[in-house]
Amino acid sequence: MAHPSLLKSIGEEVMGKNGQVQLSQVCGPDRILGLYFAAHWCAPCRVFTPQLVALYTHVRENTKHQLEIILVSSDTDEAAFRDHYADMPWLALPFSETKRKVRLSRQYKVTSIPMLVLVESRSGRVITRAGREMVTSDPEALHFPWRPRSVGDILASARLVDPEGQEVASEDIKDCYKGLYFSAHWCPPCKAFTPQLVAAYDKMKKKEENFSMIFISSDRSEESWRTYHSSMPWPSLAWEEEEGRGELAATLEVKGIPTLVILAPDNSVITTDGRAEFSEDPDLVRFPWPSQSVEVLAARHMSRLQDTPCLILFTDGEAAEVQFGRDVLLPVAEEYLLEHPQEGGLTLQFFVAGEDEVGDSVRDYACLEDVVPLVAILDPAQGAKYLLEEGVEVSTATVHNFVTRYTNDKLTPLPIRPLTPAATNTS
Template sequence: MSEKAKWYDRVFGKKLIKCDSTNNSNDFQSVGTTEILQSVQITGIYFSFANINTQSDDFLKKLHDLYDKLNGSCSNGEMDRKLEVVQVVMWAHNDNYGDFEVSHRDSLMGLPWFAMPFSETSLKTRLSRRYRIKSGVPTLVLLDKDGATISVSAQEKLLEDPNGINFPWRPRPVDEVLKDVVLQPGGTYFQEHPKGIQKDLQYRDLSEGVRGFYFSANWCPPCRAFTPQLAEVYKLIRKKEPNFEVIFVSSDRSGESYSAYLESMPWLTIPFQQASVRAELAQLYGIRGIPTLLLLDSNGHVITMDARTELIEDPLAQNFPWKPRAVNILTDRFLTKLHDYPAIVLFVDTEETELQFAESVLIPAANNYYKINNINFASIFEDRLFSMCNQDDYFLQFLVGTDSESTDILRDLIGLDDVVPLLVALDIPNRRFATMEYGIEITTESVNDFVRKFQDNDLEFKAIHDVGVENAENL
């Protein structure tokens, strides 16, 4: 097998269960993941919810029909199948079943594909976070033969195209989606753009520069609170980057609400009547909630999916356009990423000199680590919705923990000594951590050595106690 094949085991675990049990033994056959997926053209991850089957029956039937249609002409058994489905059974409300394992089994009986075993709870949780799955919303994610993500919301395409005429529904690039759309100016657009095009402005007419897509709605209180902040920072950025532009993608429920919201906006918008375009953009970027602000570079590549948080943390836009960094401050959003990837965390005081010290020893070590392992850390943090590559298996974060609530929570949960500086290898996915020995000076060289020992499994790891793990999973 090639190196690329490793993504199967990493994503789903080494064993899947075959769902076509028609007897009453209640025992599903266990099959090697790579054996099933190594020659499949498209892999579908079907996130289902055991206690909302009545809501997903129609979708399940359509998926079953498409599965049979696409694979009916396969002449080589399991090999070279056009579509294989791996079902991930979850629960929308954990108190609806007394016996979760029975409900898990019942929801899979008689289906023609495969599923993740009931026991793979950690991998299921990681997958649901990776694809931002909403509780109670059946979701179909499509991956190509190399594990790259084709779609994070293919269930909508299946309902539109149940015969799979355009399967696997590869998304159009943003310039194609907006090719025939005439953009509408916001209420204060021409105050900010006195020389702007007065009519029939299209996406291709925009000057080359960073583009922001703002998914928001007037009915959403967090959106209404964030919009004035974005407007102020937008004007600030345009003083330095006059080609920066934002395009509003509305989730409003009426034209009146949309028009009222638009009055205070100094940027452009997709017209409200272009509902299919707005829906396609949301599907293209896997938008699961609002407000969301994402940034694209001049080539249409995602810079960040979380520009809203970046803006809130950097209201003067000093780090715009907020490209992914090798070393980050441990804030709430990076706290949640600790569930997915291990991290090297250097805890220091909040003084500017301490922050400078932390970055001076961590940045060279981080860059060295990424170079040696041929890792593009930007693709892990920002493009994981659109690609999954085998580098994911070895990814390590580098974080600076300052005197903050996030840091205090983490220290308490893991049981770390309240001393600084303190260098820690934190591996929540494997429920373990290790600290650099006291007395060793923290330098780039010693951090490099610490990272190497982590990779070689040569550190003195301690177990994260069960209470800490349970609480950490709720961070």
């Protein structure tokens, strides 16, 4: 049986060599699903596809693992799609499923192709998004399905040292809240941010006594690492722990530096956006910055609006109105997030916005009327918006109904930006 999130994002049927195939037929306990994002026009894809075919055949014939792959094509021409798919022995998302292809690309954060994402078909959990790199480095599938080590396991096995080079026992910080600080001496933004973090470190430890920071270096030489580490009061992964540093960056999907990741004592991620959290909360009122079901829309959320659909309740920005918005949304958000966890799908995010630069820019972008209160679901990647009907009182009950209809695909999307007359002129 396929996980419900996979059925929703992929569909109940996929395309096989001899007709349609029920997705649930290729899913089940211990079955691995590979989503292969590729296109005929992509030269690296044409190079990688034969490697993947070889691995696919080897895994299915010579190992205990049950692997199925589904092509998610980026081709814009059906003839090219079929020509490309002809060289593949696996399944494919039908060429016509444009919306599903966009959804899958967003869901699995596909920024370039070829890309191979491995998923547990029964749970919907991502095993790795680095399948292409794994196929290249392990063509015999000796370590398939390439499950990454957990953050806790990586830290437990790594050697930690203090700024003087003395070893620090990982057991000493095993059960602490942890800040993983990805940074480098050569990086100008890092050199600007590090003194701020050092100045706040004692206050962080007073705010959360069971807290420790760990420096994860991206320096280019051991000398630079030592010099830079000497400016910090916390431990670092030792210079020789290159593999551990790379694993942590990959597992936590660190895309750039400086990055501050905050972990709970069980090593679950509280936030990967600690730098922005600190910038907005320099007095550490909310430290260690746990996630909230409903957040007040701020500049740091802009990338999230591009990545995942968001419900925004626009207010006039007065403290009482912002609180009203939070009170209205909180029961809806908590119920929704309980039923639609982050793992395995695109999850609706909930925000209250005021009449400030951020709120105004979102209104302008989505061509929303300057009225309050206004409730909208925005999905820029799909070019769609959904509006709570004019004249409907904004309450927990009406917002709950609005979200339920959205979840069940009962709302009619509007273009996020109206088409210009030039765009609609077909003469």
